[in-house]
Amino acid sequence: MFRGSYVTQIDEKFRLKVPADFKRHIDEEYGTQFFITSKDGKRAEIFPMKAWLEKEEKMKTVSDLNPAKKRYMEMTSYYGQVVEMDAAGRLLMPQKLREAASLTEEVVVIGMQTTLAVENHEKLKPTIVPMTAEELKALEELGL
Template sequence: MFYGEYEHSIDPKGRLIIPAKFRQALKTHDIKALFLTRGLDGCLFVFSESEWRLAENRFKQIPFTKAEGRKFNRLFFSGATELAVDGLGRLLIPKTLKDFAQIKQDVVIVGVSTRMEIWAKEKWQQFYESSRQSFEEVAERVMLE
């Protein structure tokens, strides 16, 4: 559903224009609400409502008796917010989440199949440069035969 990477800027009011291809995917799949939360590696995750419910159900299975499980769920869910895309195709990113992802103005929006990721441009460049060299090695470790 979401593929590619796109450079955009956040306006002074904290609004981010969703790439046209992603807006089209939202329309095609009749997605009205999006969920935004802290992601991994310093980015923000954006889920459709159906994907959010799948993640929520999966994470609810983490035993609350385990300290790491409690920590993960607290950080993941406490940062979550439900957002509507405005008539101009923009999302309003809360200050707490902008601060978490160290977003000032320039961002890269990355499509990762069932979710979007929003990265501060500098952080995405650092991640990409440090990861691209080992892409084949990582593929070998994570791919199932």
């Protein structure tokens, strides 16, 4: 499971070096192939291929006429690209997504259980605010 966050850089060849703790988990649990995409163009979502294939299987159960599914598929296909991790643990960030999300400077890589989220660190910082009472109540109702 991916947990925590790490601040890092996208290199001059637009590659993200996966933080060591996440790389260890990848080596133990997943292969070297990933699907990198986004739902909004503001953050990259890195899915080990195993996790992406599980998501695709779930999507097959939803009607193609469902507008949310259609929109999700459009966005993730537009930004998405299959990427192979190199021997040094680097992933090439897809150009459209890199440009849309400003992933050319310092970034933060956030563990999201089975995926990694990557955001421009300076743009993310102002959005990290305490959870609202409503959010905390919703989590409590979910037993979390």
